[in-house]
Amino acid sequence: AAAVLAQFARRQIDVLVGTQMVAKGHDFPGVTLVGVLDADGPLHLPDFRAAERCIQLLSQVSGRAGRGDVPGRVLVQAFKPDAVALDYDAFAAEELRRRERLRFPPFVRLAAVRLSGNSEVRVRGAAERAASAARRFASGGDALDVLGPAPAPLAKVRGKHRWQLLLRAPDHAPLHRVGRALQAFHRVAGVQLAVDVDPVALL
Incomplete structure (x- = not known):
């Protein structure tokens, strides 16, 4: 080139x-x-x-x-x-x-919660449980919305199935708090969970 x-x-x-x-x-x-x-x-x-x-x-x-x-x-x-x-x-x-x-940035803050693994069934189940948990964690008065879960737009990358959910809030504090709670809550073998605050892309 x-x-x-x-x-x-x-x-x-x-x-x-x-x-x-x-x-x-x-x-x-x-x-x-x-x-x-x-x-x-x-x-x-x-x-x-x-x-x-x-x-x-x-x-x-x-x-x-x-x-x-x-x-x-x-x-x-x-x-x-x-x-x-x-x-x-x-x-x-x-x-x-x-x-x-x-209600998208720059008027709110987002965090993408991404789950990936070899088994689509396990990834989907983990994503659904993570979304339910996020809604429970946010029920204490945080102005936080949980969108999803859904398959990621790039649903499979390098052999890994991918699902995601979005957390939306007026500022970063609830995103960090709920994100940390989700990382502590997640215990599904073979499924990785990552929290990306202010994601550059949602693919």
């Missing part, structure tokens, strides 16, 4: 086709046209940050064009062009309204 990028920088290659890796950290002054295929693909990921990541990627890849003296153009292909945000300020305002309405 490094050799190809070096050739492209020396203009020995006129067209560069790549994945997201070409969007970040490269400065090619001779690039005047960037094309993005399936630009709305990331919007279909089951993660509340999907739209945010989509516009970040589009902003980054668009910045590859026109870095020299010649103005650049960006062509975007999408199945639903109206769903692809290109105006960051307008997107941010609408996205913040949506997250406030649905």
